Amino acid sequence: MGEFELIRHYFAAAACAQAADGVVLGIGDDCALLQVPPGEQLAVSTDTLVAGVHFPADAPGRLLGQRALGVSVSDLAAMGATPLAFTLALTLPEVAPDWLADLTAGLEHMARQCGVRLVGGDTTRGPLSLTLTVFGRVPAGQALTRAGARPGDLLCVGGELGNGAGALPFVLGERAEQPESAALLAHYWSPLPQLQLGQALRGVATAALDISDGLLADCGHIALASQVALLIEQQRLPLSAALLACTDNDDAARQLALGGGDDYVLAFTLPAEKLDVLRAMGQPVQVIGRVEAGQGVHLLDASGHAIEPRYSGYQHFGTHRD
Numbered sequence: 581m582g583e584f585e586l587i588r589h590y591f592a593a594a595a596c597a598q599a600a601d602g603v604v605l606g607i608g609d610d611c612a613l614l615q616v617p618p619g620e621q622l623a624v625s626t627d628t629l630v631a632g633v634h635f636p637a638d639a640p641g642r643l644l645g646q647r648a649l650g651v652s653v654s655d656l657a658a659m660g661a662t663p664l665a666f667t668l669a670l671t672l673p674e675v676a677p678d679w680l681a682d683l684t685a686g687l688e689h690m691a692r693q694c695g696v697r698l699v700g701g702d703t704t705r706g707p708l709s710l711t712l713t714v715f716g717r718v719p720a721g722q723a724l725t726r727a728g729a730r731p732g733d734l735l736c737v738g739g740e741l742g743n744g745a746g747a748l749p750f751v752l753g754e755r756a757e758q759p760e761s762a763a764l765l766a767h768y769w770s771p772l773p774q775l776q777l778g779q780a781l782r783g784v785a786t787a788a789l790d791i792s793d794g795l796l797a798d799c800g801h802i803a804l805a806s807q808v809a810l811l812i813e814q815q816r817l818p819l820s821a822a823l824l825a826c827t828d829n830d831d832a833a834r835q836l837a838l839g840g841g842d843d844y845v846l847a848f849t850l851p852a853e854k855l856d857v858l859r860a861m862g863q864p865v866q867v868i869g870r871v872e873a874g875q876g877v878h879l880l881d882a883s884g885h886a887i888e889p890r891y892s893g894y895q896h897f898g899t900h901r902d
Contacts (some may be wrong), residue, residue: 587734594619602664602717603697612699616717622664622714623723625655631708636751641679644710645686645889650771651792652712653694654844657778658790661716663694668701669711674886682876694773723786724781729806729849733786735869736855738774738846740820741795742833743767745840750826762824771844780863781848788848796889798847799877806849809874814838815882818866838879838889 588694605613616622630649631637656663668687672680683759691698696714713769747768749755757765774790781788787806795817817837819830827833849871850858859866869880879889 582690584769591745594840600697601821601881603699606665606697606699612665612667614699614715616664619720620717621720623656623659623718624713625652627652627655627710628711635704637708641682641684642686645683645688646770647686647711647768648663648686648712648775649690649694649696652714652774653690654771654773654790654792656716657773657775658788658829658846659718660722660723660778660782660788661718662779663695663696663773663775664689664715664717665699666712666714667699667715670701670703671709672704673706673708678720690770694775696861698811699700715839719782722782723814724778724796724848726787726789726802726805729787729802729808729871730748730800730850730851731808731850731873733856733871734852734867735799735810735812735871736850737791737795737818737866737868738777738848739864740818740823741791741843741845742823742840743820744771744842744844745836746823746826747795748840750844751871758826760822763798763820763822763827765886768842771842773844774846774864777846777849777863777865780858780861781819781846781850784844784858785850788846791843791845791847792841794841795847796838796877797841797877802847802849803875803877806871807875808874810869811872811880812838812877812886813880813884814870816866816868818868835890886897 601877602615604615608767608829629635635644652666653663687698707801743764747764750757750765751768787802789798789801799812814834819832819833819837823832823836827836855865879887881887
């Protein structure tokens with residue numbers, strides 16, 4: 581099967597590749613045409629996922645499609661953007677029809693949940709990898725960034741932490757699956773971007789990002805960009821029942837929450853008076869610390885004393901983990 585036939589058969593015919601609001605022209609020409617309403621800006625992000633580095637080489641196509649698009653759209657959520665479209669550059673070692681059909685189904689599933697359209701891309705032969713570029717729109721001047729956190733702000737997250745890292749031993753086959761691991765695996769393979777939360781944070785949060793490389797590492801990006809210190813209260817980390825059931829003890833679960841990565845939950849700072857506003861909207865806001873003058877990220881124990889974290893940050897799948 582040639583490149584163009586492959587694109588027509590598996591991707592151009594997909595429901596998520598058809599024209600919709602904001603997509604004037606999709607797959608089939610040299611470029612796609614996107615329409616951004618007056619007064620809005622285009623948000624763009626690119627992610628590359630490589631077999632053996634970001635996912636197991638034998639990953640099922642459907643699960644990989646869901647994960648790849650969910651991870652990419654999460655960047656739009658972090659900026660408070662509304663998803664518009666995405667492109668896919670796919671490198672394949674061989675054409676496997678059943679696997680490609682499953683990959684397309686996974687992309688379609690996540691695209692429906694995120695309200696995003698496939699508008700183009702490329703295919704080539706080589707080691708398995710996927711590069712997705714996502715496009716979103718956000719009112720001019722309202723995009724969330726990592727800079728802007730101020731002393732006195734609260735440090736918050738949009739939900740439970742550590743589930744992605746907790747799933748990894750089951751993904752790798754290092755541990756036999758158990759009833760509680762199903763929730764962790766669902767989070768790993770189908771991370772749902774927090775789009776509603778990101779949009780609710782526009783004009784409310786002072787800084788934001790999505791947690792992909794671990795809470796400590798990603799909070800470090802906010803601290804650096806905002807030139808402040810972030811204080812994380814270890815006892816306030818939101819941990820799921822599934823994670824607690826699949827780890828040796830509460831401390832092990834907290835270490836995964838601090839540095840395990842693959843959460844794709846938003847971390848953000850906001851003035852204390854805005855907390856009740858967000859909660860009244862039904863947004864999943866968990867306060868885990870505060871912003872102070874200074875620099876860096878500091879972890880506090882239950883007594884408020886600084887402690888040295890034992891987990892410095894996420895290492896991609898397939899690399900050494902301490």
